[in-house]
Amino acid sequence: MTAITSSALPAAWEYSALTILGMAVVTVVSRGFFLWSRREIRLPATLARALQVAPLAAIVAVLTPEIFMAHGELISTWRDARLLAAVAATACYAWRPGVLGPLVAGLAAFMPLHVGLGW
């Protein structure tokens, strides 16, 4: 038991476990926020339409800093594995739209540059 439950956290194991379970409650509450009520809460039509861009915006908001930023700042060199991998993935998408193709092309550029050259 102790081997499995051992952790290097400063708090007691039970405290950390409770913290984690609380985070699970946060997931349930946030993902179910507008699903809880029995009656549908009608948003104004214009706002509802504008909110349709929210998921795309969220994905782009996650991706952009991952590609263009390092250590909290914009990348200032072209010798960056992530930047070049994104270029390769984009070129692949332009040639043949899809999900797996750009992933493979991007990784083919990323791995040698990042692991090999340390970019």
Add this chain to the structure above:
Amino acid sequence: MRLRDLPRDSHFRRGAADMLVFAPGLAAWGLVTGVAMVQSGLGVALSILMSLTVYAGSAQLASLPLLASGTPMWVIWASALCVNLRFAIFSSQWRPHLGHLPRGRRLALGYLLADLNLVVFQKAWPDRSRHRTGQARYAAGGAAAVWLVWQSSSLAGIVLSSMVPLSWGLGFAGTLSMLGFAYSLLNNRTAWLAAIVSGLGAVAAFSLPLKLNILVAIAAAVAASLVMARIDRDAPALEAPP
């Protein structure tokens, strides 16, 4: 419909199949998250607990440094809420499609639906305001597929944590697998505008704590698309003769 009949349902199967193309990227992401949890000092048991219950990658990663530094639990919960706030917005978009389910199922399914599920769902069912037969089963299929891929890769990462160095940058595979999909969503002016505004906003607001830059970026993109809708509505009126 009973739960155990779901795997034979055609909508459920299609929902799951539409997710498979993301499996490699999701698996890389899950693996890295699993490794990161153990390497941050959580230990195997707490990492497994977190993966199986919290099931929100970005909130998990954001909480790791806080847990490691002994931050009080309510601060960690508040930070998880900030990181997860976008899901509350998403839940309003799921509502028309899942509203007919009993509340327990609605909430259980909602808990399992992450970012990717919503975008893929909206691509498969473009008419977003109306409910259609099979939509809940389609969503459940996608939820099941993402859950299986994510949890198995995350658990693999937890078990293999000492063998997968984070310096490989494997997590970038997740980013790359989203890239092609994001491009495929750019099929009209509003989407382009939202993407550009959101990308700029996320970078500009990057220094905000708790990944709030993502929320800022979403808000900016929604505001921009509101403005665009207004311009589009007013434009024909300006051109038309009185």
